[in-house]
Structures are given as structure tokens and as C-alpha cells.
Amino acid sequence: MNFLLEKVTAREILDSRGNPTVEVDAFTSDGQMARASVPSGASTGSREATERRDGDTGRFGGKGVLGAVKAVETEICDTVRGIDVREQRRLDNLMRELDGTENKSRLGANAILGVSLAVARLAAQATRQPLYRYLGGLNASLLPVPCMNIINGGVHARGQGADFQEFMIAPHGASTLTEAVRQGSEVYQALRQILLSRHLSAAVGDEGGFAPAVSSNREPLEFIVQAIEKAGYRPGEDISICMDPASSEFYSDGKYHLRTESSALSSEEMTDYYGELMNQFPIILLEDGLAEDDWAGWKYLHNKLSGRAELVGDDLFVTNVKYIRRGIEENLASAALIKLNQIGTLSETFDAVSLCHENGWGAFISHRSGETMDTFIADMTVALRAGHLKTGAPCRGERIEKYNQLMRIEQELGCEARYAGIKAFVRRS
Numbered sequence: 001m002n003f004l005l006e007k008v009t010a011r012e013i014l015d016s017r018g019n020p021t022v023e024v025d026a027f028t029s030d031g032q033m034a035r036a037s038v039p040s041g042a043s044t045g046s047r048e049a050t051e052r053r054d055g056d057t058g059r060f061g062g063k064g065v066l067g068a069v070k071a072v073e074t075e076i077c078d079t080v081r082g083i084d085v086r087e088q089r090r091l092d093n094l095m096r097e098l099d100g101t102e103n104k105s106r107l108g109a110n111a112i113l114g115v116s117l118a119v120a121r122l123a124a125q126a127t128r129q130p131l132y133r134y135l136g137g138l139n140a141s142l143l144p145v146p147c148m149n150i151i152n153g154g155v156h157a158r159g160q161g162a163d164f165q166e167f168m169i170a171p172h173g174a175s176t177l178t179e180a181v182r183q184g185s186e187v188y189q190a191l192r193q194i195l196l197s198r199h200l201s202a203a204v205g206d207e208g209g210f211a212p213a214v215s216s217n218r219e220p221l222e223f224i225v226q227a228i229e230k231a232g233y234r235p236g237e238d239i240s241i242c243m244d245p246a247s248s249e250f251y252s253d254g255k256y257h258l259r260t261e262s263s264a265l266s267s268e269e270m271t272d273y274y275g276e277l278m279n280q281f282p283i284i285l286l287e288d289g290l291a292e293d294d295w296a297g298w299k300y301l302h303n304k305l306s307g308r309a310e311l312v313g314d315d316l317f318v319t320n321v322k323y324i325r326r327g328i329e330e331n332l333a334s335a336a337l338i339k340l341n342q343i344g345t346l347s348e349t350f351d352a353v354s355l356c357h358e359n360g361w362g363a364f365i366s367h368r369s370g371e372t373m374d375t376f377i378a379d380m381t382v383a384l385r386a387g388h389l390k391t392g393a394p395c396r397g398e399r400i401e402k403y404n405q406l407m408r409i410e411q412e413l414g415c416e417a418r419y420a421g422i423k424a425f426v427r428r429s
């Protein structure tokens with residue numbers, strides 16, 4: 001077996017929105033090869049690591065990533081050639097030093113992450129282990145609650161649906177991940193029938209959830225509760241709801257502007273609105289309830305709602321230990337969303353999750369709205385015992401491929417496998 005990294009190559013491929021993204025191949029000197037590709041967000045936090053895009057419109061219409069591809073094939077390849085593929089942290093540090101910026105803007109976080117993930121997968125292959133085992137060792141046995149985004153709004157529905165971006169179902173009462181995925185897909189099919197019976201569109205948004213034109217942000221919650229019941233499950237007992245309003249997208253001049261409801265709310269009013277929704281609907285997780293710059297508002301939100309739902313920061317923390325640490329010190333949330341490309345290397349992503357877990361916080365693993373068929377996050381979620389992940393609706397190839405990979409892992413683990421269930425959600429009184 002040979003563990004020496006011979007070279008990395010890259011190319012521009014298309015993501016699920018039809019935009020260019022980076023794909024990397026990594027090779028050992030005895031010819032083994034592993035591949036990884038990089039996702040891309042739409043409702044991105046302003047402090048995320050920089051995704052490098054070419055200045056002009058690329059050959060596929062959207063802005064290309066040929067600059068990032070070139071960085072992989074020249075500077076990065078020259079720097080990392082010859083390292084042991086199992087030295088993940090060394091690899092990631094070398095690339096960070098080579099880049100030399102705080103936000104990876106010189107080489108591009110998309111270039112760096114592609115290499116980081118491809119080499120991790122190559123190391124798993126070279127050590128003849130499945131990726132989840134290579135990343136998590138003996139502990140890699142906890143299957144997450146799949147939080148499935150079945151109604152898409154906000155920018156993922158091009159502003160045509162709800163203001164809130166994501167309405168997810170969490171089948172935490174299932175006894176296995178596979179059963180949870182089945183339940184989720186049953187609710188999804190029931191929801192389609194409910195929407196069609198009301199003459200609403202059943203066309204889907206970026207993450208595979210339906211994107212009906214609704215007249216409030218309460219309406220999707222009503223439809224979802226009906227769908228859970230129609231599919232034969234008990235709302236709150238078997239299946240609960242998670243929401244990501246992605247509120248930075250509708251925050252301006254100190255107010256939260258809800259187009260569908262013709263209202264503009266202060267941080268306190270927005271928080272009280274969430275409280276009312278939690279009274280009426282079985283909501284167990286609220287992500288980005290307030291905006292990335294509204295740190296004072298987050299304090300109020302956490303004081304009011306932390307016992308009722310897991311409060312997750314996405315744009316607020318951008319998978320960066322610097323911001324998560326501040327959130328822990330100031331007691332602003334109970335979990336961080338974890339997105340690989342927000343920070344740009346695998347080892348920094350692991351650091352973010354460790355910091356959360358060491359402080360009793362949740363780590364909620366996430367895809368991006370622009371995805372590829374790469375299933376890295378499925379293995380990573382099991383390896384990190386993160387207990388819950390969101391990777392879209394049980395629909396659209398790039399979303400279901402992650403759920404399918406989790407089912408494969410569960411089957412492979414056999415009697416070792418454990419399903420995370422309701423305990424995955426951190427609620428503190």
C-alpha cells in the first residue's frame with residue numbers, strides 16, 4: 001500500500017443549479033485515485049470563506065471557477081505533492097499557509113476544500129476503510145435524524161414562496177435511519193397531494209422541497225402537520241418540524257421584513273412570533289431565526305426560546321471557531337450549523353464540531369443549496385456523531401444520494417448502528 005500523494009488535478013463541473021463548481025481528483029504514487037466536489041450556497045453568510053469565481057461569465061453561463069481549478073493544479077499541487085495522505089491536518093495547514101489570507105480568498109476556499117476532501121477520501125481508500133470509519137474510527141456508529149426540507153421558500157424559491165427559507169421534517173421517533181427516511185418520503189408524498197388538492201403548485205425549489213405561493217409563513221406549517229397526519233404519524237411524537245427562516249435575507253434597517261405577511265418586525269417581535277409558532281406547531285429546531293449581525297437580538301432569542309427548540313446559528317457562526325466561541329461565551333445559541341465550504345478545510349470543520357460538543361452544543365451538519373452527487377457529508381455526520389443533518393427533500397438526485405448513502409452505512413454497520421432520535425436536539429431550559 002502506498003500513502004504518498006502523487007498529484008491533484010481538478011476540473012470545472014456543474015452543480016445542481018447548473019452553476020460551475022470545482023471537482024478534484026487526488027492520486028497516490030501507485031495510481032489509486034479518489035474524487036470530491038464542492039457545493040455552493042445561495043443564502044451565504046457574509047463572513048464565510050471566499051468561494052473563488054472568475055471575473056467574467058464562464059463557459060456555462062454562471063461565473064466560472066477556472067481560476068480555482070488552476071490554483072489546484074499549480075500552486076496547491078506543487079505544495080502538497082509527496083505528503084502522506086493520512087496527514088489530513090498537515091495537508092490542510094499547508095494549504096492555509098500557502099493561501100495566506102484569513103478567508104482563503106487568494107487560492108479560493110472552493111479550491112482548498114476540494115483538495116482537502118479528495119485527499120481524505122483517498123486516505124480512506126488507501127487504508128481500505130469506508131470513509132465514515134476512516135474519519136470516525138470505532139465511534140462512527142451513530143446515524144443522524146434526517147431533517148428533510150419539504151417546503152422551500154426565500155431565495156431557494158426565487159422569492160415566489162414563503163419568506164422563511166426551509167421547512168423541514170425530523171422523523172426522530174423512528175427506530176432506524178432507514179425507517180426515518182421512509183417516513184420522511186411518505187410525508188413528502190402526502191404533502192404533494194395536499195398541495196395539489198388546494199390547487200397549489202407542487203413544483204420544487206433548489207433543495208427539492210415544494211415551493212407553493214403561500215400567503216403567510218404559518219401556512220406551510222399547517223400543510224406539514226396535515227401531511228404528517230395524512231401519512232399516519234403523530235406530529236411532535238413521531239415527527240417534528242425544524243425551520244430555517246434564513247432571516248439575514250429579509251433583515252434590513254433593523255427590521256425583519258415579511259413580504260407574504262406585509263409586516264416589518266423588530267428582533268423582539270420576530271422572536272415572539274417564533275414563540276407563537278412554537279405554541280401552535282411541534283417545532284424542535286430553529287436555525288437563523290435572527291440575522292447574522294443582530295447579536296443583541298440573538299441574546300434575546302436565546303433567553304426566550306432556548307428551552308423550547310434547538311437554536312442553531314448558521315450565518316452567525318459560519319462554521320468558524322472564532323464566532324462559535326463568541327456564541328458560547330455570550331450564550332447566544334445552542335448549536336452551530338456545520339457546512340464544509342463555509343470554512344474550507346476538513347480539519348477546521350472537525351474543530352468547529354469538537355468545540356460545539358465540548359460545550360454541550362449541538363452540531364447540525366448541512367449540505368448547500370447548490371450541491372453535487374458527492375456524499376461526503378453523510379459519512380462525516382456518522383463519523384462525528386453529530387446526530388442530525390439536513391440535506392434537502394427526499395427528492396432530487398443530489399439530495400437523496402446523501403440519504404441513500406446513510407442507509408448504506410446503516411446496513412453495513414448492522415447491529416453496531418444506533419439511531420440518534422430526539423436526543424440529538426439540544427434544548428436547554
Ligand SMILES: C=C(OP(=O)(O)O)C(=O)O
Nearest residue numbers: 041042043044367368369
Ligand atoms: C443550506 C442553506 O442554504 P445555502 O446553501 O443557500 O446557504 C442554509 O441557509 O442553511
Ligand SMILES: [Mg+2]
Nearest residue numbers: 244246288314
Ligand atoms: Mg441556514
